[in-house]
Structure formats: C-alpha cells, structure tokens
Amino acid sequence: MADEATRRAVSQIPLLKTHAGPRDRALWPQRLKEEYQALIHFVEQNKAADNDWFRLESNADGTRWTGTCWFIHELLRYEFRLEFDVPVTYPDTAPEVAVPELDGKTAKMYRGGKICLTEHFAPLWARNAPRFGLAHLMALGLGPWLAVEVPDLISKGHVIHKEQQREAAAE
Amino acid sequence: MATVEELKLRVRELENELIKCKQKQSAAEDAQSQELHRPKIDKMSAEVVDSNPYSRLMALKRMGIVDDYELLLFDYDKVELANMNRLFFQPHQAGLSKVEAAEHTLRNINPDVSFETHNYNITTMENFTHFMERISQGGLEDGKPVDLVLSCVDNFEARMAINTACNELGQIWMESGVSENAVSGHIQLIIPGETACFACAPPLVVAANIDEKTLKREGVCAASLPTTMGVVAGILVQNVLKYLLKFGTVSYYLGYNAMQDFFPTMAMKANPQCNDRYCRKQQEEYKKKEAERPKVEVVEVEEEVVHEDNEWGIELVSEVSDAELQAASGSVPDLPEGITVAYTIPAESPASGETVEETEQSLEELMAQMRKL
Ligand SMILES: [Zn+2]
Numbered sequence: 001m002a003d004e005a006t007r008r009a010v011s012q013i014p015l016l017k018t019h020a021g022p023r024d025r026a027l028w029p030q031r032l033k034e035e036y037q038a039l040i041h042f043v044e045q046n047k048a049a050d051n052d053w054f055r056l057e058s059n060a061d062g063t064r065w066t067g068t069c070w071f072i073h074e075l076l077r078y079e080f081r082l083e084f085d086v087p088v089t090y091p092d093t094a095p096e097v098a099v100p101e102l103d104g105k106t107a108k109m110y111r112g113g114k115i116c117l118t119e120h121f122a123p124l125w126a127r128n129a130p131r132f133g134l135a136h137l138m139a140l141g142l143g144p145w146l147a148v149e150v151p152d153l154i155s156k157g158h159v160i161h162k163e164q165q166r167e168a169a170a171e
Numbered sequence: 172m173a174t175v176e177e178l179k180l181r182v183r184e185l186e187n188e189l190i191k192c193k194q195k196q197s198a199a200e201d202a203q204s205q206e207l208h209r210p211k212i213d214k215m216s217a218e219v220v221d222s223n224p225y226s227r228l229m230a231l232k233r234m235g236i237v238d239d240y241e242l243l244l245f246d247y248d249k250v251e252l253a254n255m256n257r258l259f260f261q262p263h264q265a266g267l268s269k270v271e272a273a274e275h276t277l278r279n280i281n282p283d284v285s286f287e288t289h290n291y292n293i294t295t296m297e298n299f300t301h302f303m304e305r306i307s308q309g310g311l312e313d314g315k316p317v318d319l320v321l322s323c324v325d326n327f328e329a330r331m332a333i334n335t336a337c338n339e340l341g342q343i344w345m346e347s348g349v350s351e352n353a354v355s356g357h358i359q360l361i362i363p364g365e366t367a368c369f370a371c372a373p374p375l376v377v378a379a380n381i382d383e384k385t386l387k388r389e390g391v392c393a394a395s396l397p398t399t400m401g402v403v404a405g406i407l408v409q410n411v412l413k414y415l416l417k418f419g420t421v422s423y424y425l426g427y428n429a430m431q432d433f434f435p436t437m438a439m440k441a442n443p444q445c446n447d448r449y450c451r452k453q454q455e456e457y458k459k460k461e462a463e464r465p466k467v468e469v470v471e472v473e474e475e476v477v478h479e480d481n482e483w484g485i486e487l488v489s490e491v492s493d494a495e496l497q498a499a500s501g502s503v504p505d506l507p508e509g510i511t512v513a514y515t516i517p518a519e520s521p522a523s524g525e526t527v528e529e530t531e532q533s534l535e536e537l538m539a540q541m542r543k544l
Binding site: 011012014015016017022023032033034036037038039040041043044048052055056057058061063066085086087088089092093095096107109110116122123126127131159 | 249267292294295296297326327328331335370373391392393446505514516517524525526527528530533534535538539540542544
C-alpha cells in the first residue's frame with residue numbers, strides 16, 4: 001500500500017458523513033460542503049507540513065473539478081493541470097483523475113490522460129466508501145502516482161522544466 | 172521562428188484536414204461499393220435459399236433449435252463500443268469516433284440493422300440522464316425500452332453507471348469484461364431484482380492461476396490481447412442470441428480462463444443487503460411477482476444452500492450443470508472453482524478517525540476559502 005508518510009497524511013484528513021452523489025439533489029450540496037471542508041483541511045495540513053502540492057476548484061454544482069498539482073524534483077517545480085468529473089456513481093466509485101498534458105507520455109495512463117491507479121486503490125476506496133472524499137482521492141491516488149511517474153518522466157526526457165523549455169525555444 | 176504554440180496549432184489544423192480527407196475517401200469508397208451491398212430488407216423471408224441472407228438462420232429454426240426470431244433486429248444504441256475488439260477498426264477510420272467507425276463498418280455488413288450512436292462518457296451527470304432515457308425509450312418501437320443492454324466497457328465506473336441505470340429502470344443487461352492482464356474474462360446476465368447486480372458483491376474475477384507475486388505490474392496499466400477479447404465477445408454474443416432467440420440455456424455467469432482453457436459457470440441471487448437501493452427495490456418487486464404468480468405446475472424447489480461462512484452475502488442459485496452439482500456431493504464452495512472476488516469488504520468500515528465538523532459556512536463561502544488558499 002501507500003508509504004508511511006501517505007498513510008499518516010490520510011489518517012489526518014477528516015472523513016465525510018453524507019452518503020450522496022451528484023444525482024441526489026437534496027443531499028449533494030451537503031456532501032459538497034463536506035468535500036470542500038476536507039479539501040481545505042488537507043491543503044492547510046500540507047502547507048503546515050511544508051508539502052503543499054495541489055489546488056482544486058469545482059463548477060457551481062460540484063460535478064466538474066479542475067486545478068493544478070506540482071511536484072518538486074531536484075529543486076525544480078514541475079506543474080501540471082488536472083481535471084476530473086464526478087461520476088454519477090460517486091462516492092461508491094472514485095472519479096478518474098486526468099492530467100491531460102501527460103497523455104501519451106507514460107504507459108501508466110489510460111486514453112485521455114486518466115491516471116492508472118495501483119491495484120491497492122480500488123479495494124481501499126470500496127472499503128472506505130462513502131467516508132472517503134476527494135481529498136482522499138488526491139492523497140491516495142494522484143499523490144503517489146506523481147511521486148512515481150514524474151521523476152521517471154523527467155529522467156526519460158518526456159517532461160522538461162518550463163524554464164529550460166523556454167531557453168531551448170529561444171535558442 | 173514560430174513558437175511552440177503556433178506549431179501546435181498548425182499540427183492540429185493539419186490533423187483536422189487529414190481526418191476530413193479520410194472521411195471523404197471512405198465515403199467515396201462506400202459509394203463505389205454500394206453495388207456490392209444488398210439493399211435493406213423490410214421483411215425477413217423464411218425461405219431457405221442462397222439468395223436469402225437469413226437462410227442459415229431459418230435453417231436453425233427448421234431444425235427446431237430456434238423457435239422465435241422476432242427480436243433479431245435489435246438496436247445497438249446503448250452499447251459502449253469503446254475498447255471492443257480493436258481488430259474491428261480499420262486504419263482509414265483513425266480520427267473518427269469509435270461509435271461512428273463501428274456504425275460505418277456494421278452498416279456495411281448488415282444494412283438491416285438500425286443504428287443510433289452516442290459519442291459520450293455515460294458516467295457524467297448530463298450524459299447519464301440521456302443514457303437512461305435512451306435505454307427506456309430507445310427500443311425499435313419508439314418509446315419502448317430496448318430489449319437488452321450489453322456492457323462492453325473497460326472500467327469499474329462505467330459498469331457501475333450501467334448497473335445504476337439498469338437497476339432503476341428494471342432493464343435486463345449483460346455485462347462482459349476482460350481482465351487487466353488480458354488472460355481471463357467473463358460474461359454475466361443481470362436481471363434486476365432476480366440475479367446479482369454488479370453492486371451485489373465485490374467485483375468477481377476469473378482466477379487465471381497466475382501467481383500475483385510474479386506478475387509484473389510496474390510500467391503498464393493494462394495488457395490487451397485481441398484473441399481473449401474476441402473469445403469473450405463471441406461468448407457474449409452467443410449468450411445474447413440464446414437469450415433473444417430463446418434457445419439453449421442462457422448463462423448467468425460464464426468465466427473464461429485463457430491460461431487453462433477453463434470455463435467456470437455459476438448463477439448468483441441478488442443480495443438483499445446490496446448497496447444499491449434500486450436493486451433492493453427490484454428484489455421486493457420480484458418477490459411480490461413471484462408470490463402472485465399462479466402455480467400451474469408443481470415446481471420442485473431445491474433446498475437453498477446458505478453457507479455459514481458466507482462473507483460476501485453471495486448465494487448460489489444453482490450450478491449451471493446439474494451433473495456437476497450431483498458430482499459435487501458435500502460442501503459446495505461459496506464461489507465455484509475458478510471464480511473469486513477482486514477484494515472483500517468488511518461489514519464495518521475500517522476507516523476510523525475524525526469526521527468533518529458541522530459548519531456555519533455556506534458552500535459559496537467554502538468555495539471562496541478554497542480559492543484563497
Ligand atoms: Zn444488487
């Protein structure tokens with residue numbers, strides 16, 4: 001499963017209470033509030049631990065999320081856009097997080113830039129549904145994926161730091 | 172020198188132009204081959220002659236294997252064609268949506284089939300509503316539901332979305348899939364309220380007898396073997412024909428282990444504790460219908476085998492092969508040999524810890540706070 005640091009971080013994210021998906025008109029706004037509360041808590045927790053690494057925001061009805069995530073490698077910051085839709089079956093199934101600009105650069109991705117989570121993720125999510133929310137998805141899904149894939153992509157030259165890229169273009 | 176952005180734009184323009192060229196070319200080819208294709212047939216002939224494209228099917232009827240063929244022409248509209256056997260597509264179709272390309276190819280094979288394609292992700296709010304509407308209204312006869320929904324998708328979310336739709340609508344469907352290591356697959360018939368739905372148990376897997384520890388997962392998401400897909404697709408379509416044309420025994424669950432060429436079968440009752448409330452509702456309705464049904468003949472009811480260590484609430488209705496059942500005297504396993512679950516879910520959620528607190532803040536305030544972080 002996830003490493004010790006991830007596990008500790010996850011254990012500090014507040015669990016959600018409302019079992020409702022976007023089709024549940026009455027309860028979804030409440031669930032959405034809980035999602036924001038947990039996300040705010042998680043980001044603040046990351047900041048406090050000097051490990052701030054993503055931002056997310058949603059459309060008004062909370063069904064489409066966009067944001068950025070970044071990864072520090074050898075003192076350089078690599079930033080990526082991220083996006084996902086909340087599926088109608090949420091929170092029983094997790095959303096499929098996509099990092100579109102990395103589409104086609106790694107085998108650990110499905111078409112459309114959807115990241116391929118480890119075999120541990122699905123059981124973990126299923127066992128903890130509906131108490132896990134989007135903050136847990138970030139911590140257990142996207143976080144570990146970036147930690148493995150980004151250094152690999154950099155070493156293979158598939159991801160180049162933006163400033164270096166600019167320098168190369170100027171030449 | 173042009174910037175990267177400008178070059179990207181130019182590439183996109185050229186790509187679009189290429190797609191248009193390809194489409195034009197294939198349209199021209201179509202027109203050319205039009206003479207090779209027969210026109211649409213309004214009424215099927217029962218004649219067993221070579222000029223009748225359905226003569227072999229009629230022969231099947233005469234042999235007494237098939238006794239009802241009225242439902243042969245069913246429409247495809249709700250089938251997700253993404254990641255169906257890729258051999259099906261042709262190079263010149265690159266750039267077209269898969270549903271569009273599939274319709275194009277299938278129409279050439281059989282002009283008698285009516286098609287309706289939707290190129291969208293069924294799991295999002297907007298599309299799901301439309302998806303449900305087409306299942307319940309998109310039958311050959313307008314306003315009637317489709318006869319059967321086939322699930323040929325490649326991920327859990329999409330299967331759950333189909334499951335949700337079919338449970339709500341009481342729509343019979345068949346699920347199919349190939350494992351991520353591409354060496355096993357399955358098909359499953361789901362009759363809401365009667366047989367186990369996709370949410371009644373953790374995902375079932377056909378054991379391929381590969382030591383998971385030796386399986387190298389790093390570096391790739393999923394393997395793909397068109398032959399495994401082809402076999403599973405063949406089994407699925409065979410089951411569809413048996414179901415629609417009413418011959419033979421329709422399989423409730425049929426697995427395919429490509430490593431050993433082993434085909435485990437079973438049937439599973441719906442789980443009264445299923446997470447999907449529409450599944451539970453359908454079960455209630457099924458029970459009522461069963462109770463109301465006049466008992467014309469005495470049906471021998473087999474004693475239900477409920478296992479004490481039944482962790483997943485799975486109940487076997489019957490072994491598909493009666494011979495197997497008789498041979499297997501003594502304890503019957505919860506799942507037959509060769510079928511297992513991907514994971515188990517404990518009755519109590521293991522997640523413990525703090526939950527989100529009550530808040531006075533409105534959703535808008537929370538959104539604003541998140542943006543300001
Ligand atoms: Zn169910």
